[in-house]
Structures are given as C-alpha cells and as structure tokens.
Amino acid sequence: MFETKVLKAGPTSLSQEKQFASAVEKGLSLDNKCLPSWLIFDSAGSIIFKAITELAEYLPAACEFEIIRNQKNKIAKLITGDTFNLIELGSGDGCKTRILIEHLLNEKFGFHYYPIDISSGAVTNLIRSLEAEQQDTRLQVTGLIGDYFDGLNAIIQEGPKQNLVLFLGVTLNNMNPDSARSFLKNLCKTLGPKDYLLIGFDLMKNPKLLYSAYNNPLFEKFNLHLLDRINQVLGANFNKDNFVQQGQYNPITRAVESYLYSTCNQTVHIRTLNKDYHFKAWETMQTEQSFKFTLEEIEKLATENGFQVEEHLFDSRKYFVNSIWKVAP
Numbered sequence: 001m002f003e004t005k006v007l008k009a010g011p012t013s014l015s016q017e018k019q020f021a022s023a024v025e026k027g028l029s030l031d032n033k034c035l036p037s038w039l040i041f042d043s044a045g046s047i048i049f050k051a052i053t054e055l056a057e058y059l060p061a062a063c064e065f066e067i068i069r070n071q072k073n074k075i076a077k078l079i080t081g082d083t084f085n086l087i088e089l090g091s092g093d094g095c096k097t098r099i100l101i102e103h104l105l106n107e108k109f110g111f112h113y114y115p116i117d118i119s120s121g122a123v124t125n126l127i128r129s130l131e132a133e134q135q136d137t138r139l140q141v142t143g144l145i146g147d148y149f150d151g152l153n154a155i156i157q158e159g160p161k162q163n164l165v166l167f168l169g170v171t172l173n174n175m176n177p178d179s180a181r182s183f184l185k186n187l188c189k190t191l192g193p194k195d196y197l198l199i200g201f202d203l204m205k206n207p208k209l210l211y212s213a214y215n216n217p218l219f220e221k222f223n224l225h226l227l228d229r230i231n232q233v234l235g236a237n238f239n240k241d242n243f244v245q246q247g248q249y250n251p252i253t254r255a256v257e258s259y260l261y262s263t264c265n266q267t268v269h270i271r272t273l274n275k276d277y278h279f280k281a282w283e284t285m286q287t288e289q290s291f292k293f294t295l296e297e298i299e300k301l302a303t304e305n306g307f308q309v310e311e312h313l314f315d316s317r318k319y320f321v322n323s324i325w326k327v328a329p
C-alpha cells in the first residue's frame with residue numbers, strides 16, 4: 001500500500017507558515033543578515049537540490065551513493081526481526097534509499113517505509129516513483145509531509161517495531177551546533193534500545209574541493225530560490241537580478257558559508273510582516289552553512305547527545321561517512 005499524509009504540527013509547534021515568517025523576520029533583523037537553509041525547500045527548491053546532487057563536483061551525494069551501494073549488506077544486518085520500520089528524516093527524492101529498499105526486498109524482508117519531509121513535492125514525487133517501480137506487496141509506504149518529529153512521533157505511536165532511521169545527505173551538516181545538539185537529544189529520547197540511526201556527515205577535506213562543490217550556476221539558482229519563496233509566502237518584492245551568490249569555506253567557523261550579495265543599494269518590502277529591509281551595495285545575507293566534521297567531532301557529538309557509535313561506513317576516498325549509531329544504554 002502506498003499513501004501520503006499531511007502531518008498536523010505538534011501542540012507546541014507553530015504552523016509551517018508562521019515558522020517561515022518568524023525565521024525570515026528574525027534573520028533579516030540581524031546586523032549580519034542570515035537565513036536558515038530549510039526555508040529554501042518547497043517543491044521547486046527540492047527539484048533544484050536534486051539537480052545539484054547529480055553534479056560530479058557535488059561530492060556528498062556521489063560519495064553517499066557509493067557507500068549505500070557498496071555497504072547495503074552491512075546495513076541490512078542491523079535488522080533483527082522479520083519486520084521493521086524504515087524511517088527517513090528529510091527524505092528529499094529518496095534516491096539513495098531506493099537502492100537500500102531494493103536490497104532489503106531481495107533479502108526477503110517485509111517492512112514499512114516512511115519518508116518524512118516538509119517539501120510536499122518531494123514526498124509526492126517519491127511516492128509516485130516508488131509506486132511505479134515497486135510491485136512487491138511486502139513493502140508498505142507512507143509518505144509524511146511535515147516536520148521530522150511530528151512524523152516520528154506519529155509512527156512510533158503505531159506500535160513497538162524496530163526502527164531503522166535514516167538521516168542522509170548533509171542535513172545535519174547544515175544545522176548550527178546548537179540546533180544539531182538539540183535535534184540529536186530529541187531523537188535520542190524518541191528512539192528505543194533496538195533502533196538504529198544511519199546518519200550522514202560530509203567530512204573536512206581540501207577547501208579547494210569544497211569551493212567547487214558550492215560554486216556553480218545550480219547552487220546560485222538554489223540560493224536565489226529563497227528570494228522567490230519569501231516573495232511567494234510573505235508577499236515580498238525581492239528582485240533576484242539584484243543579488244549574486246558565492247560560497248566559501250570559513251576556517252574559523254569550520255563551515256562552507258553561502259551568501260547572497262546585494263549588487264546595489266535597495267529596499268525590499270515584505271507585505272505580511274509589514275516591514276521594509278534595506279540592503280547596502282555588496283551587503284551580504286547568509287543563506288546556507290555546511291559544517292565540515294572530523295571523525296573525532298562526530299564521535300563526540302554522538303556520545304554527548306546520548307548515542308554510541310557502532311560503526312563508520314566510508315566511501316573509497318573517505319570524503320563522507322555514514323555513521324551507524326544506537327541509543328547508549
């Protein structure tokens with residue numbers, strides 16, 4: 001059975017529109033304007049991101065594909081019973097997971113796959129393409145449109161099955177250290193002793209390689225799409241022609257930081273917020289960050305947030321790692 005559900009925001013969380021408005025207002029009011037990258041992901045943003053993941057110079061996707069293709073056997077060995085939930089947080093197009101799904105079905109597992117994503121287009125397209133390519137009745141699929149934890153809590157309430165949770169790509173890399181810690185602490189409280197987390201980390205590497213991954217016309221289009229989103233969701237009048245994008249590795253913050261530069265003096269009005277924001281010529285607005293990790297930092301992050309590392313799965317160049325974690329006893 002294949003289905004898609006729209007999640008209701010939890011009782012303490014704001015609706016998606018309110019979260020969007022509040023993040024934009026907060027980010028544009030800072031002395032150094034800075035917006036979180038999750039704002040970029042609607043259906044069109046997900047399509048541009050998918051195209052980025054197909055670029056040879058965008059190493060995280062190529063490396064993670066290699067890991068899943070070559071080490072799917074090790075991942076399948078984490079399953080202890082006949083049935084389990086395969087839960088994917090921020091699934092996007094689920095391209096890498098489809099390799100794993102195929103393998104798990106070949107290994108005769110029956111399971112329920114739950115991709116969770118705030119981008120409705122990403123979830124709908126993923127369900128549609130899985131439906132077209134999978135006829136195996138041992139596979140059940142429920143796509144959940146909404147926030148990670150609203151999705152996880154809904155699944156866990158359905159009963160006590162083993163959960164294999166995937167958090168792939170550079171989604172953790174994109175979080176600032178405080179958000180990463182609170183995300184992992186929350187996840188640790190939600191998972192049980194038999195559950196596993198497979199989590200992706202882009203590793204620190206030659207900054208010249210990092211530069212070429214984050215500076216190309218598609219990356220610029222992706223970052224500029226944020227302005228379309230603010231125009232559409234909040235009735236703003238950003239003109240994309242008045243901005244250019246550049247990304248660079250900052251050795252002090254240890255992150256690749258992407259900026260939109262205002263090419264002229266300009267004032268942008270945001271109708272829903274009833275506010276004007278002034279940009280001086282060449283003023284920057286940060287639109288993305290991607291922290292680069294060492295293995296020591298990954299292990300510290302796991303143990304400080306209640307997990308233990310079971311194993312690291314690397315690509316052949318050791319540019320990326322998918323780390324297998326369990327909740328520490």
Ligand SMILES: C[S@@+](CC[C@H](N)C(=O)[O-])C[C@H]1O[C@@H](n2cnc3c(N)ncnc32)[C@H](O)[C@@H]1O
Pocket residue numbers: 038041046049053089090091092093094116117118119122146147148149167168169170171
């Ligand atoms: C960097 S992309 C990674 C996509 C995919 N996992 C991959 O490896 O290609 C991050 C994904 O997380 C989703 N996302 C961001 N914040 C989210 C949230 N709070 N809840 C659910 N999904 C979220 C985005 O829509 C996007 O599809």
